[in-house]
Amino acid sequence: MNNKKIALYPGCSLETSSSHYMKSLERVFQILGTEYMPMKDWNCCGATSVKSIDQDMNLMLNLRNLALAEEQGIKELVVPCASCYHRLVSTQWELNQDPQKLKQLNRETGFRYRGGVKVRNILDFLVNLVGLEQIAARVVKPLEGLLVACYYGCLNTRVPKSEVFDVMEYPMSMDRIVEALGAEVVDWSYKTECCGASLFLTMDSISEKLVGRILRDASLREVDCITVSCPMCQTNLDTKQPKIREHHHIEKPLPSPFITQLMGLAFGCSPEAVGLDKNFETLGPLV
Amino acid sequence: METTLLETETTTFGNTALCFQCAKCSSGCPISEEMDVLPHQVIHLASLGLTKRVLSTDTIWICANCYACAVKCPNDIDITGIMNSLKQKAIERGMEPSRPEIYKFHQVFAQDVYRRGKAHELWIMGEYNMRLRKPFKNVMLAPKMFLKNKLKIRPPKQVRGFKGWLKKLLSKKSDTS
Numbered sequence: 001m002n003n004k005k006i007a008l009y010p011g012c013s014l015e016t017s018s019s020h021y022m023k024s025l026e027r028v029f030q031i032l033g034t035e036y037m038p039m040k041d042w043n044c045c046g047a048t049s050v051k052s053i054d055q056d057m058n059l060m061l062n063l064r065n066l067a068l069a070e071e072q073g074i075k076e077l078v079v080p081c082a083s084c085y086h087r088l089v090s091t092q093w094e095l096n097q098d099p100q101k102l103k104q105l106n107r108e109t110g111f112r113y114r115g116g117v118k119v120r121n122i123l124d125f126l127v128n129l130v131g132l133e134q135i136a137a138r139v140v141k142p143l144e145g146l147l148v149a150c151y152y153g154c155l156n157t158r159v160p161k162s163e164v165f166d167v168m169e170y171p172m173s174m175d176r177i178v179e180a181l182g183a184e185v186v187d188w189s190y191k192t193e194c195c196g197a198s199l200f201l202t203m204d205s206i207s208e209k210l211v212g213r214i215l216r217d218a219s220l221r222e223v224d225c226i227t228v229s230c231p232m233c234q235t236n237l238d239t240k241q242p243k244i245r246e247h248h249h250i251e252k253p254l255p256s257p258f259i260t261q262l263m264g265l266a267f268g269c270s271p272e273a274v275g276l277d278k279n280f281e282t283l284g285p286l287v
Numbered sequence: 288m289e290t291t292l293l294e295t296e297t298t299t300f301g302n303t304a305l306c307f308q309c310a311k312c313s314s315g316c317p318i319s320e321e322m323d324v325l326p327h328q329v330i331h332l333a334s335l336g337l338t339k340r341v342l343s344t345d346t347i348w349i350c351a352n353c354y355a356c357a358v359k360c361p362n363d364i365d366i367t368g369i370m371n372s373l374k375q376k377a378i379e380r381g382m383e384p385s386r387p388e389i390y391k392f393h394q395v396f397a398q399d400v401y402r403r404g405k406a407h408e409l410w411i412m413g414e415y416n417m418r419l420r421k422p423f424k425n426v427m428l429a430p431k432m433f434l435k436n437k438l439k440i441r442p443p444k445q446v447r448g449f450k451g452w453l454k455k456l457l458s459k460k461s462d463t464s
Binding site: 012042206 | 321351355358386404405408436
């Protein structure tokens with residue numbers, strides 16, 4: 001696969017609550033010279049909810065996506081959302097482990113999925129297919145003086161072992177991108193700690209505690225922002241900050257731009273062009 | 288003692304009999320302090336076949352599916368997968384979920400996806416509150432998110448071919464069961 005023409009699985013949140021992720025991704029692709037096509041007729045991956053109550057349905061929803069991608073001649077599918085990525089890649093792994101199950105589900109769903117299609121995480125795509133040199137070459141406004149904590153969350157790297165594209169518990173791919181943009185990264189302890197995901201809506205006290213710990217560690221290291229590549233993480237880190245910061249005695253706001261928003265800024269885009277006006281905590285005078 | 292619980296747990300999610308209670312899962316779990324039974328204890332209960340006991344824990348519902356436990360297990364037991372499988376079993380056996388507010392969220396989310404193939408975030412938040420009979424839960428988030436145009440009033444378009452596919456699938460399923 002080259003990095004010039006790709007198929008994309010956007011996922012539900014990039015069309016709504018995280019449209020600023022999509023906007024910045026589009027700009028970044030444009031500047032990198034990557035042409036993208038969303039795959040056709042994709043459905044929701046089911047996130048954490050479907051697999052919590054109906055595991056076969058979770059497999060079937062994702063089998064439908066994989067089978068359609070195969071039918072559409074897609075060899076590699078780039079996935080920006082960590083949760084969608086996790087569902088697609090885990091389903092694929094599970095079905096490849098269990099040919100009986102694959103046969104049964106193909107029969108039940110009326111699809112003929114053969115196990116193909118490389119599901120590729122956006123970070124993997126940027127670092128390993130586009131390449132850090134290419135990224136650095138597009139930088140016109142280096143993010144000098146910006147100290148960044150890279151937050152990967154749980155689902156970017158905690159996939160079946162054979163599928164991991166980075167170090168599972170201490171990944172560095174996003175760190176390398178941030179460095180290529182001219183900013184500085186910190187070593188910190190919460191790179192892959194959970195933000196609470198949908199506990200954000202169901203048991204907010206737990207999710208606020210988890211987010212608070214992440215923000216506190218980052219703030220103690222005096223970073224300017226925490227960059228992310230997962231829509232759910234971005235929502236959780238960003239949306240209830242004033243309340244959480246007060247609880248955890250964190251003075252300074254901690255913006256949480258998507259990695260693609262930082263890339264866009266370094267590539268010379270305006271904050272609006274990469275959707276930064278949609279973040280609650282804005283980077284403001286930092287960039 | 289009932290020992291049928293483990294059929295799936297010994298195949299898809301690794302073999303729980305291999306658990307030697309090292310508790311790496313529990314020490315790595317970011318929310319173990321919120322749980323009534325720790326993750327390694329859940330595996331132990333499941334492995335002993337203490338079905339009712341394990342299916343009525345808060346733990347299986349509170350688990351946020353972050354996989355911290357699963358990647359730390361020295362014996363490759365997918366503890367997170369087992370937590371999900373146990374949730375489903377609790378429901379299939381008609382047990383009242385020990386954390387109904389979490390079960391309801393998953394139900395509302397799934398049913399919304401089945402409507403058109405994509406999730407409509409605003410609808411999910413609204414229907415969830417109605418089902419909980421707590422109309423004002425998280426209500427402060429809505430105006431904030433509206434202001435940033437993050438919640439769309441209109442649902443996403445129907446995914447082409449999805450509804451028919453699902454209908455056929457479900458009718459086949461009910462035929463066989």
